[in-house]
Amino acid sequence: MLDLAPVGTGRTTADALADSTALARRADALGYRRFWVAEHHSMPAVASTSPAVLLAHLAAATERIHVGSGGVMLPNHPPLVIAEQFAMLEALHPGRVDLGIGRAPGADPATAAALRRTVEGLGAEDFPAELLDVLHLLGQIPAGRAPSIPASRLRATPVAEGTPEVWLLGSSTFSAQLAGELGLPFSYAHHFGTGITTQAAEVYRSAFRPSEVLDAPHLMVSASVIVADTEERAQWLAGPSKVMALRLRSRGALAPIETPEAAEALLADLDPVQAAEFFARVAGTQVATTAGAAVTALRELVARTGADELIVTATTHDVADRIATLESLAAAW
Numbered sequence: 001m002l003d004l005a006p007v008g009t010g011r012t013t014a015d016a017l018a019d020s021t022a023l024a025r026r027a028d029a030l031g032y033r034r035f036w037v038a039e040h041h042s043m044p045a046v047a048s049t050s051p052a053v054l055l056a057h058l059a060a061a062t063e064r065i066h067v068g069s070g071g072v073m074l075p076n077h078p079p080l081v082i083a084e085q086f087a088m089l090e091a092l093h094p095g096r097v098d099l100g101i102g103r104a105p106g107a108d109p110a111t112a113a114a115l116r117r118t119v120e121g122l123g124a125e126d127f128p129a130e131l132l133d134v135l136h137l138l139g140q141i142p143a144g145r146a147p148s149i150p151a152s153r154l155r156a157t158p159v160a161e162g163t164p165e166v167w168l169l170g171s172s173t174f175s176a177q178l179a180g181e182l183g184l185p186f187s188y189a190h191h192f193g194t195g196i197t198t199q200a201a202e203v204y205r206s207a208f209r210p211s212e213v214l215d216a217p218h219l220m221v222s223a224s225v226i227v228a229d230t231e232e233r234a235q236w237l238a239g240p241s242k243v244m245a246l247r248l249r250s251r252g253a254l255a256p257i258e259t260p261e262a263a264e265a266l267l268a269d270l271d272p273v274q275a276a277e278f279f280a281r282v283a284g285t286q287v288a289t290t291a292g293a294a295v296t297a298l299r300e301l302v303a304r305t306g307a308d309e310l311i312v313t314a315t316t317h318d319v320a321d322r323i324a325t326l327e328s329l330a331a332a333w
Contacts, residue, residue, distance in 0.1 A: 001027045001326065002036045002070045002191075002222060002313040005047035005054070008257040009317070016047040017054070019319035024058045026323050028065040030330040034098060035062070036070030036311065041107035041115065045244065045254035052085035059093040068098025070187070070311070071169040075105045076115040079130050083137035083156035091160035100187060101134065102169040103127045128178060131168070135182075138163050142182050142211050166213070167220070172196075176204040183211025187220040190301070191313055193282055197221060201305045221307040225287040226314050226321065227294050227328040234288040239263030241315040242284035246270075249282065259317045285315065291332035298329075 136147035
């Protein structure tokens with residue numbers, strides 16, 4: 001499960017974080033393998049701004065599920081900060097911590113520069129070298145690779161008995177290629193709707209080189225899913241995600257998540273032809289249907305991509321609907 005700690009209209013950040021905690025506990029009880037949280041900044045709809053802080057709380061509130069970042073945005077932080085935060089998490093919760101690393105800032109340029117206090121290291125060209133620094137600091141540098149000279153003199157502390165499971169995240173063939181070359185597990189953001197998921201999967205496998213971490217490629221693919229008793233209700237619950245997609249494309253920002261009732265009214269005011277064309281390209285929620293049909297769609301995604309794992313995400317105003325989706329998928333799968 002991937003969660004952004006979404007903030008709904010009429011709700012607070014505290015409410016959103018409590019909802020994410022309830023969702024993580026339910027995923028843990030249902031037998032899901034991982035619960036990841038994203039990093040976004042300056043977005044009123046998202047409470048998940050500091051993954052490491054939230055993960056410490058979620059790990060303490062659950063029993064066995066892996067908690068991880070989906071992901072930490074490397075351009076926003078010095079490699080040593082990331083390595084030390086996740087070394088600390090691994091020391092506190094051995095064998096349960098995933099470090100998913102992404103290349104995009106998850107923020108506007110001004111916010112990204114404020115996070116890092118410099119514009120240095122914010123370009124895509126710096127990402128591979130900084131990723132190697134993180135891996136070195138955690139004691140996972142791939143054979144034949146070297147960190148930067150400053151990083152080579154350091155190690156992340158505290159030194160845990162193990163190391164977090166490091167994943168590379170991406171929505172492009174650039175990240176797929178890099179993950180393969182470094183022998184890392186790769187998580188592809190299929191829920192972004194890029195249209196190149198299968199191509200990225202093929203690039204990752206073609207580029208893969210065995211490492212101390214992996215003998216063979218390991219691919220995760222994401223999908224946005226809402227499950228309900230009827231397809232009509234699932235589509236209705238998906239209305240807020242459509243409004244969010246519209247606002248993100250038109251304004252470049254995420255306002256708090258609307259209720260399904262408010263979303264229905266807002267969508268009714270749109271030009272039907274233009275709306276149909278937009279949502280054909282940007283679905284909002286990729287799979288919004290009953291449990292059986294959702295499982296069929298997800299199995300088709302696995303068959304098409306050869307994914308080893310699926311990670312699902314849901315944008316709803318009410319956490320009860322996200323929990324119901326998890327429950328229905330677990331029962332139907």
